[in-house]
Protein backbone atom coordinates (compact mmCIF):
# COMPACT_ATOMS: atom_id res chain seq x y z
CA UNK A 1 0.00 0.00 0.00
CA UNK A 2 1.51 3.26 -1.15
CA UNK A 3 -0.49 5.75 0.86
CA UNK A 4 -0.64 6.63 4.52
CA UNK A 5 -3.41 5.08 6.56
CA UNK A 6 -5.53 7.49 8.57
CA UNK A 7 -7.38 5.56 11.23
CA UNK A 8 -10.42 7.27 12.74
CA UNK A 9 -11.73 5.86 16.00
CA UNK A 10 -15.51 6.32 15.89
CA UNK A 11 -15.89 5.03 19.45
CA UNK A 12 -13.60 7.86 20.58
CA UNK A 13 -15.76 10.38 18.66
CA UNK A 14 -18.87 8.96 20.34
CA UNK A 15 -17.28 8.98 23.78
CA UNK A 16 -16.10 12.58 23.32
CA UNK A 17 -19.68 13.57 22.42
CA UNK A 18 -20.99 11.79 25.52
CA UNK A 19 -18.33 13.42 27.71
CA UNK A 20 -19.19 16.91 26.41
CA UNK A 21 -22.91 16.14 26.75
CA UNK A 22 -22.34 15.11 30.38
CA UNK A 23 -20.83 18.53 31.14
CA UNK A 24 -24.17 20.25 30.60
CA UNK A 25 -27.44 19.67 32.51
CA UNK A 26 -29.74 16.89 31.26
CA UNK A 27 -32.18 19.47 29.87
CA UNK A 28 -29.51 20.98 27.63
CA UNK A 29 -29.35 19.42 24.16
CA UNK A 30 -25.87 18.63 22.82
CA UNK A 31 -25.71 18.98 19.06
CA UNK A 32 -22.64 18.33 16.89
CA UNK A 33 -20.76 20.59 14.49
CA UNK A 34 -19.64 18.51 11.49
CA UNK A 35 -18.70 21.22 8.98
CA UNK A 36 -15.73 20.82 6.62
CA UNK A 37 -16.35 17.07 6.23
CA UNK A 38 -16.38 16.60 10.02
CA UNK A 39 -13.12 18.52 10.37
CA UNK A 40 -11.53 16.44 7.64
CA UNK A 41 -12.40 13.04 9.11
CA UNK A 42 -15.32 12.08 6.85
CA UNK A 43 -18.80 13.42 7.54
CA UNK A 44 -20.88 10.33 6.74
CA UNK A 45 -19.26 7.79 9.10
CA UNK A 46 -18.57 10.43 11.78
CA UNK A 47 -22.13 11.81 11.77
CA UNK A 48 -23.62 8.30 11.83
CA UNK A 49 -21.47 7.48 14.88
CA UNK A 50 -22.59 10.70 16.58
CA UNK A 51 -26.22 9.92 15.76
CA UNK A 52 -25.82 6.45 17.26
CA UNK A 53 -24.33 8.07 20.39
CA UNK A 54 -27.42 10.25 20.72
CA UNK A 55 -26.87 13.45 18.72
CA UNK A 56 -30.09 14.56 17.03
CA UNK A 57 -29.04 17.97 15.71
CA UNK A 58 -26.11 18.84 13.47
CA UNK A 59 -24.46 22.02 12.22
CA UNK A 60 -22.61 22.55 8.94
CA UNK A 61 -21.07 25.65 7.34
CA UNK A 62 -22.80 25.69 3.95
CA UNK A 63 -25.93 24.20 2.39
CA UNK A 64 -23.95 21.85 0.12
CA UNK A 65 -22.48 20.17 3.21
CA UNK A 66 -25.98 19.88 4.62
CA UNK A 67 -27.15 18.03 1.51
CA UNK A 68 -24.37 15.45 1.86
CA UNK A 69 -25.12 15.08 5.56
CA UNK A 70 -28.86 14.63 4.91
CA UNK A 71 -28.09 11.78 2.52
CA UNK A 72 -25.91 10.15 5.20
CA UNK A 73 -28.36 10.54 8.08
CA UNK A 74 -31.80 10.21 6.55
CA UNK A 75 -34.81 12.43 7.19
CA UNK A 76 -35.03 12.59 10.98
CA UNK A 77 -32.14 14.65 12.49
CA UNK A 78 -32.19 18.47 12.35
CA UNK A 79 -29.44 20.02 10.22
CA UNK A 80 -28.54 23.71 10.62
CA UNK A 81 -26.44 25.81 8.22
CA UNK A 82 -24.22 28.52 9.79
CA UNK A 83 -23.88 30.60 6.61
CA UNK A 84 -27.65 30.99 6.49
CA UNK A 85 -29.60 31.33 3.26
CA UNK A 86 -27.32 32.36 0.39
CA UNK A 87 -28.64 33.43 -3.01
CA UNK A 88 -29.66 30.38 -5.00
CA UNK A 89 -29.89 28.11 -1.93
CA UNK A 90 -33.69 27.84 -1.73
CA UNK A 91 -33.83 24.59 -3.68
CA UNK A 92 -31.14 22.79 -1.72
CA UNK A 93 -32.46 24.03 1.65
CA UNK A 94 -35.95 22.93 0.82
CA UNK A 95 -35.11 19.62 -0.86
CA UNK A 96 -32.82 18.50 1.99
CA UNK A 97 -34.85 20.05 4.82
CA UNK A 98 -31.97 22.21 6.08
CA UNK A 99 -32.41 24.98 8.65
CA UNK A 100 -30.52 28.13 7.66
CA UNK A 101 -29.18 30.27 10.52
CA UNK A 102 -30.01 33.67 9.01
CA UNK A 103 -27.32 36.30 9.52
CA UNK A 104 -28.75 39.59 8.27
CA UNK A 105 -31.96 41.43 7.45
CA UNK A 106 -31.27 40.72 3.78
CA UNK A 107 -31.04 36.98 4.47
CA UNK A 108 -34.21 37.08 6.56
CA UNK A 109 -36.29 38.89 3.95
CA UNK A 110 -34.82 36.77 1.15
CA UNK A 111 -35.60 33.57 3.06
CA UNK A 112 -39.17 34.49 3.93
CA UNK A 113 -39.81 35.48 0.33
CA UNK A 114 -38.21 32.40 -1.25
CA UNK A 115 -39.32 29.77 1.27
CA UNK A 116 -42.29 31.01 3.32
CA UNK A 117 -42.94 28.75 6.31
CA UNK A 118 -39.59 26.92 5.97
CA UNK A 119 -37.89 26.62 9.41
CA UNK A 120 -34.98 28.95 10.15
CA UNK A 121 -32.87 30.19 13.03
CA UNK A 122 -31.16 33.52 13.60
CA UNK A 123 -27.49 34.16 14.25
CA UNK A 124 -26.72 37.21 16.39
CA UNK A 125 -23.44 39.05 16.73
CA UNK A 126 -22.54 39.31 20.41
CA UNK A 127 -19.17 40.91 19.69
CA UNK A 128 -17.10 38.71 17.40
CA UNK A 129 -18.02 40.75 14.31
CA UNK A 130 -17.93 37.79 11.98
CA UNK A 131 -21.49 36.56 11.34
CA UNK A 132 -24.89 37.50 12.69
CA UNK A 133 -27.10 40.51 13.26
CA UNK A 134 -25.83 43.45 15.28
CA UNK A 135 -27.75 44.31 18.47
CA UNK A 136 -29.41 47.46 17.05
CA UNK A 137 -30.29 45.74 13.77
CA UNK A 138 -31.84 42.88 15.71
CA UNK A 139 -33.74 45.21 18.03
CA UNK A 140 -35.33 46.86 15.01
CA UNK A 141 -36.72 43.60 13.59
CA UNK A 142 -37.14 41.34 16.64
CA UNK A 143 -40.93 41.57 16.68
CA UNK A 144 -41.26 41.02 12.98
CA UNK A 145 -38.88 38.04 13.00
CA UNK A 146 -40.49 36.50 16.08
CA UNK A 147 -43.75 36.54 14.17
CA UNK A 148 -42.14 34.12 11.69
CA UNK A 149 -41.34 31.60 14.48
CA UNK A 150 -37.55 31.11 14.39
CA UNK A 151 -36.53 27.74 15.80
CA UNK A 152 -33.19 28.82 17.36
CA UNK A 153 -31.31 31.98 18.33
CA UNK A 154 -27.55 31.60 18.45
CA UNK A 155 -24.28 33.48 18.77
CA UNK A 156 -20.61 32.48 18.83
CA UNK A 157 -17.81 33.18 21.32
CA UNK A 158 -14.52 34.66 20.11
CA UNK A 159 -12.30 33.74 23.10
CA UNK A 160 -13.90 30.67 24.68
CA UNK A 161 -10.60 28.75 24.62
CA UNK A 162 -9.31 31.29 27.19
CA UNK A 163 -11.58 30.86 30.23
CA UNK A 164 -10.30 34.01 31.95
CA UNK A 165 -10.73 36.27 28.96
CA UNK A 166 -13.11 39.17 29.76
CA UNK A 167 -14.62 38.83 26.28
CA UNK A 168 -16.52 35.72 27.43
CA UNK A 169 -18.57 37.53 30.08
CA UNK A 170 -19.01 40.49 27.76
CA UNK A 171 -20.47 38.32 24.98
CA UNK A 172 -22.60 36.41 27.49
CA UNK A 173 -24.14 39.70 28.68
CA UNK A 174 -24.70 40.87 25.11
CA UNK A 175 -26.40 37.58 24.19
CA UNK A 176 -28.67 37.83 27.25
CA UNK A 177 -29.57 41.37 26.32
CA UNK A 178 -30.53 40.36 22.79
CA UNK A 179 -32.49 37.23 23.69
CA UNK A 180 -33.83 37.31 27.28
CA UNK A 181 -37.57 36.84 27.44
CA UNK A 182 -37.94 35.54 23.90
CA UNK A 183 -39.71 32.16 23.74
CA UNK A 184 -37.15 30.51 21.44
CA UNK A 185 -34.36 28.00 22.28
CA UNK A 186 -30.91 29.60 22.50
CA UNK A 187 -27.33 28.44 21.81
CA UNK A 188 -24.04 30.19 22.57
CA UNK A 189 -21.49 27.43 23.29
CA UNK A 190 -19.17 25.51 20.97
CA UNK A 191 -16.51 23.25 22.58
CA UNK A 192 -14.86 26.11 24.48
CA UNK A 193 -18.21 27.41 25.69
CA UNK A 194 -19.23 23.98 27.00
CA UNK A 195 -16.08 24.00 29.13
CA UNK A 196 -16.84 27.51 30.46
CA UNK A 197 -19.72 26.09 32.52
CA UNK A 198 -23.51 26.19 32.82
CA UNK A 199 -23.93 29.97 32.40
CA UNK A 200 -22.88 29.49 28.80
CA UNK A 201 -24.97 26.41 27.94
CA UNK A 202 -28.50 27.86 27.43
CA UNK A 203 -30.74 25.29 25.66
CA UNK A 204 -28.32 23.79 23.18
CA UNK A 205 -24.55 23.39 22.75
CA UNK A 206 -22.87 22.71 19.40
CA UNK A 207 -19.31 21.43 19.94
CA UNK A 208 -17.04 20.52 17.04
CA UNK A 209 -13.31 20.23 17.73
CA UNK A 210 -13.71 18.46 21.08
CA UNK A 211 -15.52 15.60 19.35
CA UNK A 212 -12.45 15.08 17.19
CA UNK A 213 -10.09 14.82 20.13
CA UNK A 214 -8.37 18.20 20.12
CA UNK A 215 -7.94 21.30 22.31
CA UNK A 216 -9.51 23.08 24.06
CA UNK A 217 -11.08 19.78 25.27
CA UNK A 218 -8.06 18.55 27.24
CA UNK A 219 -9.81 15.38 28.43
CA UNK A 220 -10.77 14.28 24.91
CA UNK A 221 -10.04 10.75 23.78
CA UNK A 222 -7.66 10.83 20.81
CA UNK A 223 -9.47 10.09 17.54
CA UNK A 224 -6.90 9.92 14.74
CA UNK A 225 -3.86 7.78 14.05
CA UNK A 226 -1.71 8.28 10.98
CA UNK A 227 0.65 5.59 9.81
CA UNK A 228 2.85 6.29 6.79
CA UNK A 229 4.66 3.59 4.80
CA UNK A 230 8.43 3.67 4.33
CA UNK A 231 9.22 3.60 0.60
CA UNK A 232 13.00 3.36 0.80
CA UNK A 233 15.86 3.45 3.30
CA UNK A 234 19.51 4.40 2.75
CA UNK A 235 22.74 5.10 4.58
CA UNK A 236 24.44 8.48 4.51
CA UNK A 237 28.08 9.28 5.17
CA UNK A 238 28.94 12.35 7.26
CA UNK A 239 28.69 15.47 5.11
CA UNK A 240 25.91 14.19 2.83
CA UNK A 241 22.85 16.39 2.54
CA UNK A 242 19.12 15.61 2.44
CA UNK A 243 16.28 16.95 0.34
CA UNK A 244 15.47 20.24 -1.38
CA UNK A 245 17.85 23.13 -0.74
CA UNK A 246 20.25 20.78 1.12
CA UNK A 247 18.63 21.97 4.33
CA UNK A 248 19.96 19.11 6.47
CA UNK A 249 23.47 17.65 6.60
CA UNK A 250 24.46 14.38 8.27
CA UNK A 251 27.21 15.01 10.81
CA UNK A 252 27.63 11.28 11.52
CA UNK A 253 26.80 8.04 9.68
CA UNK A 254 23.02 8.19 9.31
CA UNK A 255 20.23 5.79 8.36
CA UNK A 256 17.43 7.56 6.56
CA UNK A 257 13.85 6.51 5.74
CA UNK A 258 11.77 8.17 3.02
CA UNK A 259 8.04 7.95 3.72
CA UNK A 260 4.99 8.34 1.47
CA UNK A 261 3.32 11.58 2.58
CA UNK A 262 4.03 15.27 2.23
CA UNK A 263 2.49 18.70 2.15
CA UNK A 264 -0.04 17.58 -0.47
CA UNK A 265 -1.39 15.36 2.31
CA UNK A 266 -1.69 18.23 4.76
CA UNK A 267 1.65 17.81 6.51
CA UNK A 268 2.80 21.39 6.44
CA UNK A 269 6.29 22.45 5.31
CA UNK A 270 6.45 24.45 8.54
CA UNK A 271 7.49 21.28 10.37
CA UNK A 272 10.51 20.76 8.07
CA UNK A 273 13.58 19.92 10.17
CA UNK A 274 11.44 20.20 13.33
CA UNK A 275 8.73 17.56 13.38
CA UNK A 276 9.04 14.07 14.78
CA UNK A 277 7.60 10.75 13.65
CA UNK A 278 7.36 7.67 15.82
CA UNK A 279 8.27 4.04 15.48
CA UNK A 280 6.01 2.67 18.23
CA UNK A 281 7.23 4.79 21.16
CA UNK A 282 10.61 5.80 19.70
CA UNK A 283 10.83 9.34 18.31
CA UNK A 284 12.49 9.72 14.90
CA UNK A 285 13.35 13.27 13.79
CA UNK A 286 12.04 14.60 10.50
CA UNK A 287 15.13 15.83 8.64
CA UNK A 288 15.23 18.06 5.59
CA UNK A 289 12.25 19.71 3.98
CA UNK A 290 8.78 18.24 3.78
CA UNK A 291 8.16 17.86 0.05
CA UNK A 292 4.88 17.35 -1.81
CA UNK A 293 4.64 13.56 -1.49
CA UNK A 294 7.66 12.60 0.62
CA UNK A 295 9.24 13.14 4.01
CA UNK A 296 12.71 12.05 5.12
CA UNK A 297 13.23 10.73 8.63
CA UNK A 298 16.34 9.91 10.67
CA UNK A 299 16.05 6.27 11.82
CA UNK A 300 19.72 5.76 12.71
CA UNK A 301 18.87 4.77 16.30
CA UNK A 302 16.34 2.03 15.40
CA UNK A 303 17.36 -1.65 15.61
CA UNK A 304 16.04 -2.31 12.09
CA UNK A 305 14.38 -0.47 9.21
CA UNK A 306 10.66 0.01 9.98
CA UNK A 307 7.86 -0.64 7.49
CA UNK A 308 5.85 2.36 8.64
CA UNK A 309 6.28 5.46 10.81
CA UNK A 310 3.50 7.19 12.73
CA UNK A 311 2.75 10.89 12.72
CA UNK A 312 -0.32 10.74 14.99
CA UNK A 313 -0.55 8.04 17.66
CA UNK A 314 -0.73 7.80 21.42
CA UNK A 315 2.75 9.35 21.31
CA UNK A 316 1.81 12.52 19.40
CA UNK A 317 -1.49 14.36 18.96
CA UNK A 318 -2.69 16.77 16.29
CA UNK A 319 -2.17 19.54 18.86
CA UNK A 320 1.49 18.54 19.29
CA UNK A 321 2.05 18.92 15.54
CA UNK A 322 0.00 22.14 15.51
CA UNK A 323 2.27 23.61 18.14
CA UNK A 324 5.43 22.80 16.16
CA UNK A 325 3.81 24.25 13.03
CA UNK A 326 2.59 27.41 14.76
CA UNK A 327 -1.09 26.65 14.16
CA UNK A 328 -4.06 24.96 15.84
CA UNK A 329 -5.44 21.42 15.84
CA UNK A 330 -8.42 22.62 13.78
CA UNK A 331 -6.13 23.49 10.88
CA UNK A 332 -4.05 20.32 11.15
CA UNK A 333 -7.21 18.17 11.02
CA UNK A 334 -8.96 20.03 8.22
CA UNK A 335 -5.75 19.98 6.15
CA UNK A 336 -5.53 16.17 6.17
CA UNK A 337 -5.50 15.29 2.50
CA UNK A 338 -7.78 13.08 0.44
CA UNK A 339 -4.94 10.74 -0.53
CA UNK A 340 -4.85 8.79 2.74
CA UNK A 341 -6.76 5.56 3.04
CA UNK A 342 -9.30 6.41 5.75
CA UNK A 343 -10.04 3.47 8.03
CA UNK A 344 -12.91 3.69 10.48
CA UNK A 345 -12.77 1.55 13.58
CA UNK A 346 -15.39 0.97 16.25
CA UNK A 347 -16.56 -1.71 18.60
CA UNK A 348 -13.02 -2.43 19.75
CA UNK A 349 -12.02 -3.37 16.18
Ligand SMILES: *Cc1c(COP(=O)(O)O)cnc(C)c1O
Nearest residue numbers: 033156190191206207208209210
Ligand atom coordinates in the same frame (compact mmCIF):
# COMPACT_ATOMS: atom_id res chain seq x y z
C1 LIG B 1 -17.06 25.91 13.96
C2 LIG B 1 -18.17 26.47 14.82
C3 LIG B 1 -18.61 25.79 15.98
C4 LIG B 1 -17.86 24.61 16.55
O1 LIG B 1 -16.71 25.14 17.19
P1 LIG B 1 -15.62 24.23 17.94
O2 LIG B 1 -14.67 25.23 18.50
O3 LIG B 1 -14.99 23.39 16.89
O4 LIG B 1 -16.32 23.44 18.97
C5 LIG B 1 -19.71 26.28 16.63
N1 LIG B 1 -20.36 27.40 16.19
C6 LIG B 1 -19.95 28.09 15.09
C7 LIG B 1 -20.69 29.30 14.68
C8 LIG B 1 -18.84 27.66 14.39
O5 LIG B 1 -18.43 28.35 13.31
